[in-house]
Amino acid sequence: MQVLVVDDHPIMRVGVRQLIEAAWADVQVEEAETIEEAVHCFNARPPNVVLLDLSLPDATGVEGAARMLRVAKGVPILVLSMNPESGYAARLLQMGVAGYLPKDRASQDLITAIRRVLEGGRYVTASMADRLLALLDGKAPGALPHEALSTQEYRVMQLIAAGQGASDIAEAMHLSVKTVGSYRARILAKTGWKNNTELTKYCVQHGLTDSE
Incomplete structure (x- = not known):
């Protein structure tokens, strides 16, 4: 093996x-x-x-x-x-x-x-x-906000939390800056976060940033 x-x-x-x-x-x-x-x-x-x-x-x-x-x-x-x-x-x-x-x-x-x-x-x-x-089953107690995100939205969330700007994220994910902006808007709408500061704070609190 x-x-x-x-x-x-x-x-x-x-x-x-x-x-x-x-x-x-x-x-x-x-x-x-x-x-x-x-x-x-x-x-x-x-x-x-x-x-x-x-x-x-x-x-x-x-x-x-x-x-x-x-x-x-x-x-x-x-x-x-x-x-x-x-x-x-x-x-x-x-x-x-x-x-x-x-x-x-x-x-x-x-x-x-x-x-x-x-x-x-x-x-x-x-x-x-x-x-x-x-x-x-749709019965998870206290389902976390990030669990509602698509895979692409999740990746954008992590990169925002890492301090990367829209241009950097667009380059890393091979997307347009406009598309990154659309993903960010959907992330905030789905989670209820008001801005990148709240997003980053959440990611840090829940271990969704690079911690190793």
């Missing part, structure tokens, strides 16, 4: 490697610190599963996952992140990742999560599974 671990923290990569090698005798673990390195490793030797950090030097948040999904077609991606599940898991599962595991649960649940996604299933923690089911 071949596993690709994408994380810019050496200690985390070592810990993940040790857990995997203890669980499988015939496993080969490749490591990458950036999405660019990950793409190179993937193309050179396609893995059976990708373990992906959300905060990397050349990509953060959903952008890194989106870039990896374009390359790793048919190969499950399991996200390992310090960011809270409530902020990212539902969005990433909608995009196509196979699972989401908080890093503070990795030592207990990593092998179970890998086995689940290798079998073609999806993996989230039990508490997040309950929340996702409630969201599907």
Whole structure:
């Protein structure tokens, strides 16, 4: 079995490697610190599963996952992140990742999560599974404002919270400045935020900014 671990923290990569090698005798673990390195490793030797950090030097948040999904077609991606599940898991599962595991649960649940996604299933923690089911039923208690956003709106929200202006966001997302403005207007309308300051404050409070 071949596993690709994408994380810019050496200690985390070592810990993940040790857990995997203890669980499988015939496993080969490749490591990458950036999405660019990950793409190179993937193309050179396609893995059976990708373990992906959300905060990397050349990509953060959903952008890194989106870039990896374009390359790793048919190969499950399991996200390992310090960011809270409530902020990212539902969005990433909608995009196509196979699972989401908080890093503070990795030592207990990593092998179970890998086995689940290798079998073609999806993996989230039990508490997040309950929340996702409630969201599907429209019964989620206290549904968060950002959960109503589309994937593109969500990305614009994150970039605004990161302090990027409309021109920078347009360039990063390959959109026109006018389209970015339209997304911003829809974000404010859906969430009830009055301005970028309220948007940024919310993102910081809910761990939706780059925190790793």
